[in-house]
Structure formats: structure tokens, C-alpha cells
Amino acid sequence: MKKLFVAVCCAFSLLNAVHAQTNAAWKGKKAAVVITYDDAIDQHLDNAVPVLDSLGLKATFYLTAFSQSMQKRLNEWKNLSVRGHELGNHTLFHPCVGNMPGREWVSKTNDLNNYTVKRIENEMLMTNLFLQSLDGKTKRTFAFTCGDMKIADSSFINGMKKDFVAARAVRNEMHKINEVDLYNVDCYVVNNHSFEEMKTWVDKAMQTNSLLVILFHGVGGGNGLDVTIENHRKLLAYIKQKEKEIWVAPMIDVAEHVLQWQQQNKK
Template sequence: MKKIVFAVLSLVFSGTVLAQKSSVWNNKQCAVVLTYDDAIDIDLDNVIPALDSLKLRGTFYIIGSSPVVDKRLNEWRQAAKKGHELGNHALFHPCDASLPGRGWVQPDFDLSKYTVSRAVAEIRMNNTLLKAIDGKDKRTFAYPCGDLKVGGEFFYNQLKNDFVGARGVNASLLTPAETKLDNIDSYYIADQPAGYMIDLVKKAQQTHTLLVFLFHGVGGGHAINEDLSAHSKLLHYLKANEKDIWIAPMVEVAEKIKEYQAKSN
């Protein structure tokens, strides 16, 4: 009898946990966020048309100084009107040149030579630019190169009130309770087959977790590239399973997680 009662209680508890997690994901099995870095032509030429054709929305992390922002400002504005998020990827994309493999970093934008106040000021300037484009006050941030610190200090600590959340580069699937909004995990995608990406989505569905994809070039346009066909297959899988998967910009997902965590604390 005790075993039966325990089994019933376990099922009830599991169902409750599943219901809680699903409610965070808009009553679906999981959440998937498609993010694209660096504000490049390919975003406007390949990615946004592909997303729009399937009525899917993504997050585009914008470097304010990118010439593609200046030259194609109205197209970014139209993308925002269609529901895509214009996220903040800093004004000049500074990275820590003292780390291995960072010889490409320009001396003027070497994060290891920055002060925290300079990093924060440039990111806030980029927010001003982005608001001038899309008119929005809420957005998320993505760490350039995944670098979190200036002089050993977490510079985002001064920016927590400026953003709903910040995307990092560590790869894992997380529940709403496990997600750190100041460093949201993501899967870095470069030359991965469609099957790899779709399998990640299926795993997120099974575990009722958050899956964030991090893309740069899609079909060219960047040294870090993903095949256009593979990307298309991922999008079509997401669309075909939309009833079970919440596909939304990072800002919307982060807001849901923030609400959930506030109620849980």
C-alpha cells in the first residue's frame, strides 16, 4: 500500500513540476531562442527573410558601430516592427585581447585596457541608439566574445537595471530556476549539421528546458558561419512543432524567467 501511495504522490509531484515549467514556456514543452550576433548584412539578406517566411522571431545582437546599422537603418527598424528583438552587443564589440587567440582585437577596443565605467558607458550609448531605431525600452545584452570582466570586475553588475537579461556563451540546457539571467547559456553554432541542432531541440522538449542558439553568419558573410540549408531545416522543424515549442526573442523569454524566479524566491 505504501508503495502505491508513494507512486501516486510521485506522479502528482512530477506533473506539478512539469506544469510549472510549461507555464513559464507559454504552456509549451520548452523555449527556443534564436540569436544572431554582430549586425551583418546576412542578417537582413538571409536570416530575417527566412524567419519572416515562417512567422518566427529572433534576437539580433547589434554592434552600434557596424556600418550595416548605418547603411540599412530602416531595414532594422522594419525588423523590429515585425517582432524581432534588436539586442545590445555593445557599441564597439570590445574583447579581451590578453586572452589566447585574440590577436585580431583592435588595440582601441581591447577590453583588458578598458575601465568598467567606459564599458558601461558604451553599452548604454548603444541602448540609446537602439531605442532611436525601435522605440523600445526593454531588451537584452550579449557579451562580446563572452567576456564578463574588466579588471577582474563583472561589469554587468552595473547594468542589471538596464536589461532584462544577458546572454553568455556557456552551452547547456537549463530549467527556469537554473537559468542565470546575468549570463544565459547558449549553444555556439558553426558548421553544425541540421541533425545536431534539431537533436538539441528534441532534448529541450524532453527536459522542458531553455535552449538558446548563437549564430553569426548564415550562408556566408562572417568567418563564423552556418550552412543556409542546415539553418533552414532547423527553422522548419521549429515551425512544424510550434504547438510544443515556444520560439520567441530573448527579451520575452527572459521576462518570463524573471517573473518565475521572483515568485519562487
């Protein structure tokens, strides 16, 4: 009986140690969540930011520097940094590979098939300089436009790693901290999902001790990849409700934490 008691105690101690070590990966929380918005559109300022600020949540806005909204409402975008949100790099003109299904909207000028690696690098660096003029910061994260990572057969991020702490892709996946590739960070793309569908992503992140990155485009309009204002609000409220179990932070903060953790836990 005594041996059984000792064995049970040892098992509980081991489980607690594993649980503590796992949670320590995300600053004592079960998971990390990064909320991102792409393309710098009016609906982010009008429909997303007020909800974020009312809940005290900080997000990452991947800004296309020459977007229509940026041209008209520059001071409002600049003010996001003052309120604790991250201004991320989403290129100067939002180029994408044009010869793919559903890409008819890509102009010849902004078709990555017509780019060189040097051209995309220069435009990314120009966008970094533009963003620095808004928030005064030199550390930056990047989001691939349309998830496109190559010029012909060349992965252009390889030569830009010194300029970015991390880069976000667009696959619907999540990973534990030791599995995160900082220059190919996965995310879940919101495409007219219901609150219940998006809630399962948050629950899965907590269950698997993973990093969940959520990507919004339209919020109550502005992009075909949309979410209703109500479902957007419900999801953010649910994330806030779970804040004792979830570390919610901009991509730059999470990426720097992941980098430090991975360096300290190299095998």
C-alpha cells in the same frame, strides 16, 4: 486489487501534476527557444530574416551599433523591430579581450584590456540610446561580446542590471527555468554545425524542460562561426514544426517571463 488500483491512480495523478507544473513554466510548452544573431552583418538581413519571416518566427538580433552593415542599411535594421524582432545591445564597437588565442583580429582600440569599467558602461548606455531611437523601447537585453564579462577583475554587468533585463553569455549549456541566471544566460554557439547536430539541442530542451538559446553569427557567410543557408533553414523549420511543444520568443519576452516565474516561486 482495489488498493493497487488506487495506488496506480494516485501515481498517474502525481505524474500529471508534475508534468503540468513543469510545462506551466514555459507557458504550457515543454521548453523555450530563443533564436539570436550577433554582430549586425549583412547576411542576417539577406539570408536569415526572410526565413524567419516566412515561418512567422521572432528572433533577437544583438546589434553592434557601429557595424558596417548598420552604417549602410540602417533603415532595414530599424524595420526588424516593426516586424516583431528584438533589437538587442551588443555594444557600440564590439570590444573583446585581445590577448587570447584566435583574437588577433581585435584592434588595440577595441581591446577590453585597454578599457575601464566606466568606458564600457558608457558605450553600452550609448548603444541603448541608439537602439531606442530605432524602436522606441527602453527595456533591453545585452549580449557579451566574445563572452567576455570583465574589465580586469571587475564584472561590468553588475553595475548595469538596472539598464538590462538580461544578459547572454556563450557557453554551450541549457537550464530549467529555476536555474536560469538572467545576467549570465547560457546559449549554444553555432559553429558550422549540421542540421542533425543542432536538432539534438532542440530535442534535449524538450526532454529536459529547459531554455535553449541558439546563437548564430554567419548565415551563409559573413563570419567564420558560420552555418549553411540550408542547415539554418532546416533548423528553423524544425523549430516551427515543434511550436506546439516549444515556446519560441525573443530574449526580452523570455527573460521577463523567467524573472516573473522566479519571483513567484522563490523558496
